[in-house]
Amino acid sequence: MVRLDPDYIIFRKMQLNQDYISTGQEFKTIEMVDEALLGAKYLSNKTISTTVFLSIVLRKPILVEGPAGTGKTELAKALSSSLGAELIRLQCYEGLDDAKAIYEWNYSKQLLRIQSAQASGASAEWDEVKSDIFSSEFLLYRPLLKAIVTSAPAVLLIDEIDRVEVETEALFLELLSDFQVTIPEYGTISATRHPLVILTSNNTRELSEALKRRCLFLHIGYPDRDREKAILTMRVPGLSSALANSIADFLAMLRTLDLKKHPSISESLDWAITLMTLGATELEQPMVISTLNVLLKYQADIEKVLSKVS
């Protein structure tokens, strides 16, 4: 049967052109990603490791979404430390513009250059000065450009991208798909070495299709019981495995309740540390009740859980 879907035709072309796919330099297998992240004290799971692996191999940015406190930013940090790469961080906010995100000309330095040319006599040609003041020496490198020009391995973290306006998202598009930045007076700067790009979003607004299309999507939700237990044991030294077990069970139960804000990993870690400090060896009702405020941030939630456990 002859298939004529556009998708299909492109597939056939790709199959013929297998070297289209380049292999990652650092990680050869998904398991290696797992181990590397574990080395940075970040307990990964199949979803996270596979997506990171694909991001490196396919050279595509990762868009990480999920509730607060589940380790989205932590993932970028762990990756940079396990790769021995520099972490370049761009915190997004409303009103972010290209001068803060990509590059800016150093006006005062340009002015000085022109003045000094005038002072040294008429010998300097205008053309020369012009090409000179728009050279890289007069560029101020903001995070995105920095991530492109650096020759060392880098992890670029674009944090909370949903905070910028839809129009501002366009600033990132060229970088995300082609790993290059175009400066009108200067030309196009392409990455010599592809940085690993992680974007995080708290999902407060719909991101544009154009942005989403360029990224791999990773949703980091609340951990399942086993992963939570493992994270607790790893991050809280001295925590007995029985207690870690009960904490994980209890949190799994809490997350099925209808609460305003479910406790995430960072809260369960805080709670485990609190329980340890109080000398708990097992989960007992009075102690749970008196420390619920560590886990839950709304009075209504605390009351709901109290009515459930006592």
Place this chain on the structure above:
Amino acid sequence: MFDQIVDFAETLRLAGVPVSMTEVVDAGRAISAIGEVDRSSFRVALYATLVKDESHSEVFDLIFDVFFSKRSRSSLEIEDPHGLAPDHEGEGDDSKGSEIQGARDQGDSGGELRSWIIKALLENDRARLSRLARGAVARYAGMEPGRAVSGVYYTYRTLKQLNIEMIYDALREARSGDLDGGKMSDAVVENDLQELLSNLRSAVADEVRQLLVEDRGARAVAKTMRPTLPEDIEFMQASRDEIAKIRHAINPLANKLAARLARRRRLGHKGGLDFRKTFRESLGYGGVPMALKFRSPRPSKPEIFIVADISGSVSSFARFALQLVYALSEQFSKVRSFVFIDACDEVTAYFDAASSIEDALRDINTKANVVHIDGHTDYGNALSQFEERYGRSINKKSTIIILGDARNNYHSSRAELLAKLRRNARALFWLNPEPSNYWNSGDSIISEYAKYCDSVVECRNLRQLEEFVDRLG
């Protein structure tokens, strides 16, 4: 394999997940890149490239399970009767295996099978559980090849025959060692048991799906399952599961809407020209108005009067609309809510008093005084009560939103009251959860009311509700 992925993407699109062509290409690159791997990595590769929204993941999983089953099998028969029994205890001799095959239609109590299933659940042995589910489906589901069904009924029949209550009791007894009488451990154990039961349910559903796919092919099965995104589920026809899905989808939706409305208000249009300031400033330039000065924008937050029909047929719609509006209440200067069937009552206080919207809705159902004569919807009477009691509080800042299907049981419409309300209010909208081609059929008298509404909006699903609220803010 690529054929299959193209089909897969096509099915996702049919279900409403936007999948672009480049994303399909990425999916192809991704699976080539990961090479021969296990099913879960394969799933992640497709998920990361094709899906860009967490609320789509349920539909994705459903279709993924149809297209790429946990294992492939060739016949409807149980090939390995020995596999049904726990292998280490010698319970599963040949006679039992064939007995299962033979007893398929004889309505036997199935105690053996049930006890094996309980054992597998307690030991969390997924492989054996799915083998046992296969046996149970073969025995109880009574599947008929070739029928274009989604399999929900087969699953239901199998679970019913297995007697899921008995399984629950047995599990509870087995876990009773963990109970110390305290309510806390009770809640934890209960949660655990529910998880085990849902494992069993999904094992059976997987099995049924698997058989359907073998029977009719993945694409056809995916189509009959009609996977729907939460925002496309119709309020009036939602099943209980679907209602739960909509409920979960509302809060993230409300957060997004709130952020959008707040941002629009902050960045939105400037205030009008401030002539005085502009003129004062122009004196500095010899009377030339070099810089125009504007008044600071005064965000006008609408005051909402929401009047909801909560009679049976439209109650779930009213509930979601109320839930959404209350989740957004910070975006409005005031929200007052009223509910009616054939009498009208204000319920704002329930929302203020209750700690959660769920509680408030429950209070409304039990406490609100909405029945006047017979508990059959009477828009005329409800309107006249609303107008009489609360009409005076309506002013030019108030936006009135009426929720209902305008099916009036042939009572009088009293549409003139609506005209009066409209005159005093800033705007009056009517949200109707029925498809617009049903309007004005039977006892629906929406057109009589429509004359006095700024607009009547069809609101069948979350997507339409979201659009409406977005325009409102």
